[in-house]
Amino acid sequence: MHGNAVVVGVDGSEEATRALRWAAQAARQRQESLHIVHGFAPITGFDGAGLAVLQQAHDELVKTADDLVADAVRTAREAGGPDLTITTDRPTEAGAPALIEASRAARTVVLGCSGTGGFTGMLVGSTTVEVAAHAWCPVVVVRGRENADGPVVVGVDGSPVGERALAAAFEEASWRGAGLVAVHVWSDVDSGGHPSMVPVALDWEEIAADERRLLAERLAGWQEKYPDVVVERVVARDRPRHQLLSWSAQAQLVVVGSRGRGGFSGLLLGSTSQALIHHAQCPVMVVRPQAGS
Incomplete structure (x- = not known):
């Protein structure tokens, strides 16, 4: 080989x-x-x-x-x-x-x-x-349908494996000549599925603005490295799997980390990557944290 x-x-x-x-x-x-x-x-x-x-x-x-x-x-x-x-x-x-x-x-x-x-x-x-x-x-x-004209879609969560997924997604979008949709999801629900202990009067707009800034920071270096890739930023108050499964209907490839932020260390595949490889409507790339880990 x-x-x-x-x-x-x-x-x-x-x-x-x-x-x-x-x-x-x-x-x-x-x-x-x-x-x-x-x-x-x-x-x-x-x-x-x-x-x-x-x-x-x-x-x-x-x-x-x-x-x-x-x-x-x-x-x-x-x-x-x-x-x-x-x-x-x-x-x-x-x-x-x-x-x-x-x-x-x-x-x-x-x-x-x-x-x-x-x-x-x-x-x-x-x-x-x-x-x-x-x-x-x-x-x-x-899996799913093949849509050669669709964008590459990547989940961005700020975790180390999420950064590796971002690197892979930019590289895929570049050689394919495709646009990149960077999806960053935030939620008032913790990883166990329960409402977080936060004040009810929280300013959601302010949080959304902060999350948009965080996404822009995550993307900045990669956009410099791949100036040919046109990036669409999506920030949503949702669960990652919902957003990425929805985007898979029009994507040519969805890229996701094998276990994102909030995932249990004992699980080799997180709930988002599991949901995508079972239900996505297009091919899915699962990126591992590091070689063989």
Whole structure:
């Protein structure tokens, strides 16, 4: 795998194939290589027992996996064009560990919103959630509609991971030639969902003005670095997930930190990122706090 490649997980599902096309197009546009990973766990308990039936079943599974990877390469070539560099890996381990390992040398890992290994009734497969929570690089979950003319939307909350999400969002907007909508939400509800202990006579307009100033300060340095990116600032008294889910209806990508301000330290994915990867109407990029943390 080339350094800074776009890594994509495939499992033969419709969702994964859609993610594969999205990843191939992104790699082509960025002039980066595409690395296709199909985590394949062969039959266990066979231990060289010499049972012909088990050996045949194992060989058939291997052939199926090889065929799946070959099909993925053809699909990626169609989407990414003849000049796209494509590499593949079929590690003998389940999808999530294989993709987390591949993420060490990747720019981005791209996944479908479901796929094998998910439980019926879950909107997002378990592999997708696990990789989004543990990857060493940003993870894009391809879901909803694709709106190439829409803006990149980012949640800004002032946390360290929020700053990393802001950096990723500006970079994405710049190479896509897209506008950026920076959404900063404030609320009179604390992280536990209860009204904060604040005086009823609080001046909400004054608070809103303060929040607008804070957002402007957060954006200033990035706007200098990316003068080509036109930024729209949104400050709202709401919950982050409500605002970002609403914006996802017109965005081409929503960028969010994996766990924002007020998130519990033991949770690897916060409520906002969980809500987006389950319900957003466009692809979602989840940015981790720092490599492998």
